[in-house]
Amino acid sequence: MKTYLLNQNGETIIKQINSKQIPRKISLSDKLEQRKKTIQQKQKPSLINLEKQKPAFINAEKQMDKTKLIKEIKKTENQILFGGNKAAKHKNVEDKQKHLFNKICQIVNVHGQPHGKHIPFDTLNDPHIISELFSLQDKLREAFPSDKLTSLHSTAIKKQSFPGVNIVRQIFKEMGYKLKPINISEGYLGSKKLLRREYIIKKI
Helix, strand or coil, rough: CCCEEEEEEEEEEEEEHHHHHCCCCCCHHHHHHHHHHHEEEHCCCCCCHHHHHHHHHHHHHHHHHHHHHHHHHHHCCCCCCHHHHHHHHHHHHHHHHHHHHHHHHHHCCCCCCCCEEEEEHHCCCCHHHHHHHHHHHHHHHHCCCCCHHHHHHCCCCHCCCCHHHHHHHHHHHHCCCCEEEEEEEEEEEEEEEEEEEEEEEECC
16 A cells, blocks of 8 residues: 545645556657567567577587488498499409300310410311310300300200301400401312311401
């Protein structure tokens, strides 16, 4: 309770009034200032809110960096793993090709450096030599492209006229050599000229 002196009709009256019952008068300037503060508070986030949000941004950036790092590690691992396997597989195929090529050279009596050596047609057409060559057919399919080389087809030995010539020519070509046919004269039998066919090995 508060005591107030009220001037009413020129008389002073003492009256006790509950302070809650008297509304506080707010001037227009006070109202405008209050409105301005309210608008500013809505537009600007508080420092407390910013401090609460800051760790979230930091955590998000850290999570992104971690995810990126994991992806890079996996990418590198795959390159090493599959790249290494691919290189090893390629080397393994090359080793098989060289090994089989050397075997074929031994079968047809080509020793040392193949370039410039001769292979008689009779050697490549010999049934025993043909049998030895085609005993390698399954292994040759693993090292050479069988879809491209007709001599590696399962019916080659039956359908081809000169299977021994074909298999040697095609494998030699895959290894960078070609067989050039030449005819060597061996004189005459009566009026008939005798010729012997051979193949000379040339680098491609």
